[in-house]
Amino acid sequence: MFLKNKQNKISNSIRIRLFVEGKYGKGCLLEISESQVHYLKNVMRLDAGKQITVFNGLDGEWLATIVNYERKGCGTIKLLALSKPYEASPNCWLLFPPLRSLRTDYLVEKSTEIGVSKLIPVKTSYSQISRFNVRRHRSNAIEASEQCGRLDIPLIEPLLSLEDVLSMWPESRILFFCDETGGEPILKASYGCAKSESGFGVLVGPEGGFTISERIKLKKQPFVRVVSLGSFKLRTETAAIAALSAIFASKDYNNS
Amino acid sequence: MFLKNKQNKISNSIRIRLFVEGKYGKGCLLEISESQVHYLKNVMRLDAGKQITVFNGLDGEWLATIVNYERKGCGTIKLLALSKPYEASPNCWLLFPPLRSLRTDYLVEKSTEIGVSKLIPVKTSYSQISRFNVRRHRSNAIEASEQCGRLDIPLIEPLLSLEDVLSMWPESRILFFCDETGGEPILKASYGCAKSESGFGVLVGPEGGFTISERIKLKKQPFVRVVSLGSFKLRTETAAIAALSAIFASKDYNNS
Structure with a gap:
């Protein structure tokens, strides 16, 4: 607190x-x-x-x-x-591989402050960590929400495979896939999309990146938009916060 | 690494x-x-x-x-x-109050990854920490630079008072003052400015905020633009990363 x-x-x-x-x-x-x-x-x-x-x-x-x-x-x-x-936070889901403990704490705290509505840990081929303590991170999210002034608590899902998340994904919800090999600049891609009623998601990968087959599978999904966060190789939690910050700032900008 | x-x-x-x-x-x-x-x-x-x-x-x-x-x-x-x-990082300075040790580590690491060119720790009335270990943070910045692929290392300045920083500030360099009491949406304010040849700076405050007299002094400076990062109260390091991410994403967008 x-x-x-x-x-x-x-x-x-x-x-x-x-x-x-x-x-x-x-x-x-x-x-x-x-x-x-x-x-x-x-x-x-x-x-x-x-x-x-x-x-x-x-x-x-x-x-x-x-x-x-x-x-x-x-x-x-x-x-x-x-x-x-009451005012609900933007309808934004963050998908991320679990990280070493302090880095996940950080990711949960920061994305809660920025205003994410749901956190979905996903298991990918190159994820290094295969545990995610929902209880611990719910408690982190509550503390960050108390502090930052938001009026709700983001939902924290249990760990799912990327495959399962994609198979259950609502078709009308755009998923911004932050691809370190390149894509549309995120602000350009999210323009207009991020404010759609169906909401949106942001997916960041593990330090080792995605496998070729994961990448192909992601690009095939009709709801996926491939986006770039610039030319530097960001750590997973930096990529998550940078992507959310850009999209949320763009929302403010569009409203002004 | x-x-x-x-x-x-x-x-x-x-x-x-x-x-x-x-x-x-x-x-x-x-x-x-x-x-x-x-x-x-x-x-x-x-x-x-x-x-x-x-x-x-x-x-x-x-x-x-x-x-x-x-x-x-x-x-x-x-x-x-x-x-x-060689390609220099964007001409961007980050001004921030020193935080408790892990949070400063984090701020240095993340702002290096995003691409800041100089880090200037500033002492304000409500700063809680009055020490800043330049050597330690230079080493953090080197490690983050090695990892993220940038071709330079951000400069790390010793701790200065806010007053001194303002008195030495180059007039042609815009300083985005992230004011939790409100301001122009950051993307709107930075549009065009962030790419100016003189570069720009971003100032975030301590957890206790700025005093009224600091606020008045800041707003009087011809180079200051008062900006908002949205309605939630962000922690210092979150505010720094969110502001930099938004401006840097906007630069990408403008270039595309």
């Missing part, structure tokens, strides 16, 4: 945000977990009575007050009013 | 790259350091006689052959031919 280490300077100016699942209504009392109590009480040093904000990924952001901390670790908050209406 | 962990699969298809400082010519014998020998010999398992590529940030990329490894740790390589002519 973003403020952990700078509470003295700015905790008064920025409201603490918590993600709490469930259906809410004004005046509801919600139980918060031990780790949330630890964060509020010991890290942020907020006493009962102080205000925070909470979101559930459904209604938007609620202003809430801390009612109490219980002895056994949990606590209770009370919802005061809806302070920000 | 990029290939360390997947040597079995792809070491044959991708050439190992080393940064070696100095002026070169065809046929030159160059001494390589102990750590470079360790990398070639023990990590990549390349015997004498094998080919690698080297670059010095001046001529481009040279094809070279490993002549020998000496007993005391160093080694010698011989330059065969210039395999790629």
Whole structure:
């Protein structure tokens, strides 16, 4: 959580945000977990009575007050009013091979901040890692969402083979395949497409790249657009963040 | 270095790259350091006689052959031919507050891959870290440059105050100030500007943001353009990478 280490300077100016699942209504009392109590009480040093904000990924952001901390670790908050209406993140899926642990943490954190709606780890021939801990990365995604101000949490899928992902892919959803051997500049390819109602996906490959047969298979799919991220060879997580940042900046630009 | 962990699969298809400082010519014998020998010999398992590529940030990329490894740790390589002519990275400076160690590592690595030409750590009122290890980050930047295929190494400046940086700033160089309180969408603001001959800079703030007086001072500078990276509150290093990725993608787009 973003403020952990700078509470003295700015905790008064920025409201603490918590993600709490469930259906809410004004005046509801919600139980918060031990780790949330630890964060509020010991890290942020907020006493009962102080205000925070909470979101559930459904209604938007609620202003809430801390009612109490219980002895056994949990606590209770009370919802005061809806302070920000819900707005879904852009309908964007990120497909990526699992990386060594810190690099996957980073990829999940950054793509959550930028605004991805679903993270799909895919197993490809040259992936080096064949494990993906959904629980750990869901927790990373929640923390990043709390910090960056988004009103929902990206979905985290379990590890799937590239083949399975392609066979289940919705035909109307464009998939931008970031190909290190070259393609259309990503901003040009995504112009107009990224805002389509069916949403879009971004696929980045493992450090070893894709095999020739994976590449052929990808290029055959009617929904795939082959894009380039420039002439340098980017690491997997850099490619993911660079591609998302470019497309999301382009969306802003188009709206302005 | 990029290939360390997947040597079995792809070491044959991708050439190992080393940064070696100095002026070169065809046929030159160059001494390589102990750590470079360790990398070639023990990590990549390349015997004498094998080919690698080297670059010095001046001529481009040279094809070279490993002549020998000496007993005391160093080694010698011989330059065969210039395999790629020099091309400078875009004239882009990144200004950022130093972060906790892993996050600065990350920022340096990613911005090097994306193609920044100079990294300038700046001390602002709300910076939490007041140290910046130039040597460590130069080494990070070299490793990232070797890996991503660029032909130069970004310059790494020592820590300066924001005030000093602004007072020494070249008037003809645009500085995109990423302001979390809002500004022009970055792609719109950078259109045309980012390609100017004088180059450009990108400034991102610390987690606590800028003070009101820093903000006023920044906005007064004739070279500053206030830009927005969207509605979410990005971490410092995410903001840096997102801003650079958007501008660099736009450059590609404009060229196509």
